[in-house]
Amino acid sequence: MPPLFPERASTIAARVDALYFFLLAIAIFFGLLIAGLIVYYAVKFHRRSPSAVGARIHGGMVLEVTWTVVPLLITMVIFVWGASVYFAMAHPPDETLNIYVVGKQWMWKFQHLDGQREINELHVPVGRAVKLITTSEDVIHDFFVPAFRVKADVLPGRYVTIWFQPTRPGRYHLFCAEYCGTRHSGMIGEVVVMEPNEYETWLSGGAAEGSLASAGAKLFQDLACNTCHRPDAQGRGPMLEGLFGKTVTLQSGETVTVDEAYVRESILTPSAKITAGFQPIMPTFQGLVTEEQLLALIEYVKSLQAQPQVTAK
Amino acid sequence: MSTVLLPPRHYLNDGYGVRSWLLTRDHKRIALLYLAGVTFFFFIGGAMAVLIRLELATPPGDLVTDETYNKLFTMHGVMMVFFFLIPVIPSVLGNFLVPIMIGAKDLAFPKINLLSWYIYVVGGLFTLYALISGGLDTGWTFYTPFSTVASTTNVIPAALGIFITGFSSILTGLNFIVTIHRMRAPGMTWFRMPLFLWSTYATSLINVLGTPVIAITILLVAAERVFHFGFFNPAVGGDPVLFQHLFWFYSHPAVYIMVLPAMGVVSELVAAGCRKPVFGYSFVAFASLAIAVLGFLVWGHHMFVAGESVYSALIFSILSFLVAIPSAVKVFNWTATMYQGAVSWETPMLYAYGFIGLFTIGGLTGLFLAAIGVDVHVTDTYFIIAHFHYIMVGGTIMGYLGGLHYWWPKMSGRLYNEGLAKLSAGIIFIGFNLTFFPQFVVGYLGMPRRYHAYPPEFQVLNVLSSAGASILGVGYLIPMVYLMWSLRYGRLAGSNPWGAVGLEWTTSSPPPTENFTETPRVTWDAYEYPASVETDVA
Ligand SMILES: [Cu+2]
Ligand SMILES: [Cu+2]
Numbered sequence: 001m002p003p004l005f006p007e008r009a010s011t012i013a014a015r016v017d018a019l020y021f022f023l024l025a026i027a028i029f030f031g032l033l034i035a036g037l038i039v040y041y042a043v044k045f046h047r048r049s050p051s052a053v054g055a056r057i058h059g060g061m062v063l064e065v066t067w068t069v070v071p072l073l074i075t076m077v078i079f080v081w082g083a084s085v086y087f088a089m090a091h092p093p094d095e096t097l098n099i100y101v102v103g104k105q106w107m108w109k110f111q112h113l114d115g116q117r118e119i120n121e122l123h124v125p126v127g128r129a130v131k132l133i134t135t136s137e138d139v140i141h142d143f144f145v146p147a148f149r150v151k152a153d154v155l156p157g158r159y160v161t162i163w164f165q166p167t168r169p170g171r172y173h174l175f176c177a178e179y180c181g182t183r184h185s186g187m188i189g190e191v192v193v194m195e196p197n198e199y200e201t202w203l204s205g206g207a208a209e210g211s212l213a214s215a216g217a218k219l220f221q222d223l224a225c226n227t228c229h230r231p232d233a234q235g236r237g238p239m240l241e242g243l244f245g246k247t248v249t250l251q252s253g254e255t256v257t258v259d260e261a262y263v264r265e266s267i268l269t270p271s272a273k274i275t276a277g278f279q280p281i282m283p284t285f286q287g288l289v290t291e292e293q294l295l296a297l298i299e300y301v302k303s304l305q306a307q308p309q310v311t312a313k
Numbered sequence: 314m315s316t317v318l319l320p321p322r323h324y325l326n327d328g329y330g331v332r333s334w335l336l337t338r339d340h341k342r343i344a345l346l347y348l349a350g351v352t353f354f355f356f357i358g359g360a361m362a363v364l365i366r367l368e369l370a371t372p373p374g375d376l377v378t379d380e381t382y383n384k385l386f387t388m389h390g391v392m393m394v395f396f397f398l399i400p401v402i403p404s405v406l407g408n409f410l411v412p413i414m415i416g417a418k419d420l421a422f423p424k425i426n427l428l429s430w431y432i433y434v435v436g437g438l439f440t441l442y443a444l445i446s447g448g449l450d451t452g453w454t455f456y457t458p459f460s461t462v463a464s465t466t467n468v469i470p471a472a473l474g475i476f477i478t479g480f481s482s483i484l485t486g487l488n489f490i491v492t493i494h495r496m497r498a499p500g501m502t503w504f505r506m507p508l509f510l511w512s513t514y515a516t517s518l519i520n521v522l523g524t525p526v527i528a529i530t531i532l533l534v535a536a537e538r539v540f541h542f543g544f545f546n547p548a549v550g551g552d553p554v555l556f557q558h559l560f561w562f563y564s565h566p567a568v569y570i571m572v573l574p575a576m577g578v579v580s581e582l583v584a585a586g587c588r589k590p591v592f593g594y595s596f597v598a599f600a601s602l603a604i605a606v607l608g609f610l611v612w613g614h615h616m617f618v619a620g621e622s623v624y625s626a627l628i629f630s631i632l633s634f635l636v637a638i639p640s641a642v643k644v645f646n647w648t649a650t651m652y653q654g655a656v657s658w659e660t661p662m663l664y665a666y667g668f669i670g671l672f673t674i675g676g677l678t679g680l681f682l683a684a685i686g687v688d689v690h691v692t693d694t695y696f697i698i699a700h701f702h703y704i705m706v707g708g709t710i711m712g713y714l715g716g717l718h719y720w721w722p723k724m725s726g727r728l729y730n731e732g733l734a735k736l737s738a739g740i741i742f743i744g745f746n747l748t749f750f751p752q753f754v755v756g757y758l759g760m761p762r763r764y765h766a767y768p769p770e771f772q773v774l775n776v777l778s779s780a781g782a783s784i785l786g787v788g789y790l791i792p793m794v795y796l797m798w799s800l801r802y803g804r805l806a807g808s809n810p811w812g813a814v815g816l817e818w819t820t821s822s823p824p825p826t827e828n829f830t831e832t833p834r835v836t837w838d839a840y841e842y843p844a845s846v847e848t849d850v851a
Contacts (some may be wrong), residue, residue: 002773006758016690020757023684027677034648034673038666041651046658047588050812051845054589054654059646064596067645068638075634078684083627085686090623105463139459140553142618142693146759149690153619155554156458157547160620173768177693177761179452181463182379185764269550 009172009193010148011165015085017149022081026074089150092163096131097124100212100295103134103141103154106183108174111295115209120189122174124166125199131163133260137291142178145191153178159260166193216300219293223285237282238275244302249276263298317807319726320821327826338423339826344409345724346430351401352793354437358392359789361385366748366782369775374766382765383450384466390453395475396437398709399567402574403485403520404433406716407513409724411489413817413824414507416498416833421491429481429488436478443470452763454564457545457556461537468538472531479524479531482570486520489513498816500835504598507815507839508584508591511598512577515605519566519573523609527563530556554620561612569608572672572704573601575712576643579668582715583647585813586662587654590840593646600639607636617688626685633683640676644669659811660734664715667742671707675700678753696756699749707745714741714792721796722810726823727803733795741788747781812846815839 008014045054099122100111110118124130134143136156144151148164176187194202209215220226228237238248244263247255251274256262265272267289270282289297324341327333334342364385368376377385408426412419420426443449449471451460460468493514497506533544534556543549545556584591591597613621613629621629647669656662678700682688691697722728751774760771767775809818814837820829 002770003758004754016686019684020681020687020690023681023687026680027674030677031670031673034644035670037648038651038669041648041654042656042658042666045587045651045654045656047655050848052588052655053842053845054587054656055652056589056842057592057653058590059593059596060649063645063649064593064642068642071641072635072638075637075680075683076631078680079631079634082684082686082688083630085684086617086626086630086689087623089686089689139463140456140619144693144759144761146690151618151689151692155547155620157553158620173759175759175761175764179383179454179456179459179763181450181459182383184383185374185379185761185766 006149007147007168007170007172008149009166009168009170010145010150011167012085012089013147013149013167015088019078019081019085023078026078089163092131092161093129096129096163098131098133099124100292100299101132101134101143101154102137102291102295103143103176103180103187104137105139105181106176106187108143108176108187108189109292111212111292112203113212113299114203115211115215116203120174121192122189123192123194123199123202125196126166126169126193127196129163129165131161133295134160134162135291135295139180140178141176141180141187144175144177145172146175147172148191151177159264166191169193169195169198212296212299213303214300216296216298216303219289219296220300223289225297228282236279238278240301241304244305250274251276260298263301264294267294267297317805319805320823320825322825323726323821323823324826325726325823336427338419338427340408340412340420340423340426341724341824341826341828343426343430344405344407347400347404347408347433350430350434350437351397351405354392354396355401355789357441358389358397359786361389361392362782363786365389366779368765369767370779372767372769372772372775379765380450381448383452383763384444384448386763387449387452388444391440391449391471391475393705394453394567394571395478396433396440398571398705399482400433400478400485402578402709402713402716403489403513403516403570404429404481406509406578406713406720407489407574408485409720410509410817411492411513412496413820413828414510414815415493415496415501416816416829416835417492417496418827418829420488421496422488425484426488429484432481432484433478436474436476436481438474439477440471440474443467443474446470454560455531455534455556456560457534457537457553458547458551461534461544462546462548469535472535476528476531479528482520483524486517486524489517490521498833498835502835504595505835505838508580508594508597508601509574509577512573512580512601515601516570516573519570519605519608523563523566523570526559527567530559530563533559554616557616557619558612561615562609565612565615566605566608568701568704569604571709572712573604575668575709575716576601576640578712578716578719579647579665580643581815582661582665582719583650584840585719585811585815586657586659586665587651588657588812588842588846589650589654590838590842591646592649592652593642594839597643597646600642603639604636607632607639611636614683614688617685618692630683630685634680637676637679637683640672644673644676657811660731660738661715661719661811663735663738664711664718667738668708668711668715671703671711671742671745675703675707678703690759691756693762694756695752695760695762698762699752699756702749702752706749711741714738717792717796719811720817721799722806723817723822723824725800725803726806727799728806728810729799729803730795733791737788737791737795740784740791744781744784744786744788748778748785749781751775751777751781807848810848812848814842 102109134154136154141154152162172191174189233239268286450466543551545551611633614633755774806822
């Protein structure tokens with residue numbers, strides 16, 4: 001017997017399913033009500049003679065109000081319920097295991113903070129909240145793990161975060177759910193949920209390259225960012241230490257919070273937002289860095305905190 | 314019962330040559346021209362659906378290549394949405410009925426009406442050219458930046474075809490709006506109009522207001538492809554999600570362009586099938602307008618997982634629930650109409666039952682999608698496919714076929730074979746449910762849409778769906794046969810074979826070119842039945 005219901009392997013899955021069953025109950029009730037009435041009336045009031053005519057009933061206010069207000073109330077309950085589940089999906093907890101994801105035609109690339117890279121397979125530990133920071137190299141893709149009931153479009157030029165907390169070890173389907181060209185249905189993979197100790201073993205297994213932040217540090221030198229951005233506030237560019245998560249005032253007087261998107265923009269289109277007190281001399285790195293290198297740089301900037309590595313594992 | 318004769322002079326014998334058809338300004342003949350057009354595109358779109366279902370009968374992509382598969386579902390969507398579902402009821406039934414139902418001789422702008430058909434045909438041929446000369450693989454949704462940067466297929470010819478066809482929708486909509494405002498017969502007040510006209514009117518409003526937006530969007534896509542502007546391509550400063558806003562700003566209301574006319578048809582079928590007034594006439598009428606207005610405010614529900622902010626998602630969610638209410642009101646009113654009716658079991662009424670049942674399932678599963686927490690899981694899966702086919706195929710096509718059977722005697726002057734008609738209605742109903750119901754299940758399981766190959770555990774449900782599709786295909790072919798047959802051999806219908814009220818049943822079948830020998834004066838409300846009726850069937 002093939003499965004008729006998806007596995008449930010994340011904390012949010014049970015909440016999604018609960019609402020789903022509520023909706024199913026409502027749908028079955030109203031579906032049977034309408035179908036039952038139609039069949040009943042069709043039989044009971046079946047036209048008996050060719051000249052027969054129906055009763056002259058034009059309507060009824062009480063009924064109209066009832067079947068406007070009752071569905072309205074029911075839908076408002078569903079709305080609130082659906083919104084609360086969605087809120088939980090949209091807001092990751094503070095403590096998360098962060099992993100970067102890059103989608104491209106037609107594969108998924110994963111970059112762990114410790115340096116491991118994977119393609120079309122993602123290893124995560126059971127019981128911990130995992131936050132994916134995703135972007136695309138080309139067109140729109142969509143990260144979908146049915147067993148977790150999570151899905152989000154992975155957009156080029158933007159960072160979309162997705163989070164989930166696996167509850168059961170196992171291997172689960174990962175699908176690209178946004179049509180992305182020829183081999184869209186081949187853009188699939190697996191999420192491997194492991195017991196924490198197995199996960200630790202797995203982590204220590206691969207990755208000779210060192211952490212993602214250290215790769216970023218190397219790039220920071222190779223691309224000569226460090227000629228302008230220096231740790232001693234003497235450079236021609238702003239000091240990046242402790243910058244991530246802070247609020248920066250721009251020349252225009254506006255303020256922005258420094259997040260992944262802002263760092264990305266600062267590197268690719270520095271002229272878009274000029275930091276107050278500095279000259280627009282930073283060159284653009286558009287076309288010189290790949291999406292993955294950008295992520296390494298971002299992770300490096302993140303690591304330049306007063307207390308390094310707070311969000312990292 | 315008196316013997317029925319064909320009227321000596323009617324719109325079908327008013328000229329026989331090719332010119333008399335291709336240069337006609339008679340709305341009834343133009344309706345038949347459209348009938349030929351939409352049927353042609355329906356069978357092209359249907360043939361692609363057959364190939365899609367054949368491919369999906371087995372998990373690996375083994376029948377066609379992935380590239381071909383992508384082109385198949387794209388052209389299936391493009392053909393069905395833009396060249397069948399959107400025009401079908403307004404252009405065929407609407408064209409035939411709007412003037413007759415208000416007691417007018419023709420539409421307000423008969424030449425523009427003919428022009429609309431030509432525009433439709435040219436747009437269709439352009440798109441067909443795109444299809445034959447290499448195909449299109451963007452999906453009917455043309456999402457950027459795939460369509461503007463990555464796809465190497467015929468995006469521009471196909472986009473041009475759709476762009477052109479849009480003008481035929483706009484012109485037809487304009488024609489209906491003006492006609493309904495200006496050309497009603499004496500005594501035909503707004504609230505005496507058949508409900509089909511209310512929904513046609515609401516649809517026309519959407520057509521006139523919404524179509525320009527999709528036209529502009531398509532132009533932007535073409536411009537970005539040709540001149541590499543940065544509207545949607547993030548690599549040059551564009552925003553890919555902006556496209557989705559523009560696209561759905563039209564394409565959500567387009568759902569109502571497709572289904573509102575069918576709702577109008579069903580109101581007529583239910584009234585005639587029960588021989589009594591539609592329960593809550595004004596509620597049903599205003600529900601159409603409410604749907605048309607609210608329909609413009611819910612496009613964001615297609616984008617809950619597309620990087621939309623949490624707060625806009627909440628607003629689009631609540632508005633989507635609101636737009637469900639008028640549809641629910643209609644379903645309740647139709648059902649209530651049957652109470653103490655003289656309820657018929659003839660073919661048009663069978664389609665009405667089918668419509669109400671399937672549309673109800675489509676509408677109720679819409680609630681799953683408006684609930685954001687559940688939508689996140691089911692969007693972009695087969696759940697969505699099932700949901701909108703329940704609305705588009707279960708709703709629009711059931712409504713259309715019901716209307717076609719109901720007014721066929723008026724259009725052709727003859728009756729079709731009732732036994733075959735009932736049989737095929739049954740086959741369609743069963744085939745439809747077998748095709749699309751399993752897709753809800755496989756969708757919740759997580760099978761994404763637009764997949765050429767899929768994991769083996771989804772196979773059983775896909776085989777059921779493919780089996781249903783073949784039954785459905787047969788169901789659609791049978792009416793083609795007996796309707797054509799009836800044109801020559803069917804019994805004569807007489808002016809009012811159903812014993813229905815409504816101006817169209819007061820004139821001969823087929824009607825004269827000018828519709829009425831004398832302009833009618835209306836002194837009664839819609840669906841006002843006398844104490845008993847007489848049908849005149851030979
Ligand atoms: Cu994809
Ligand atoms: Cu919509």
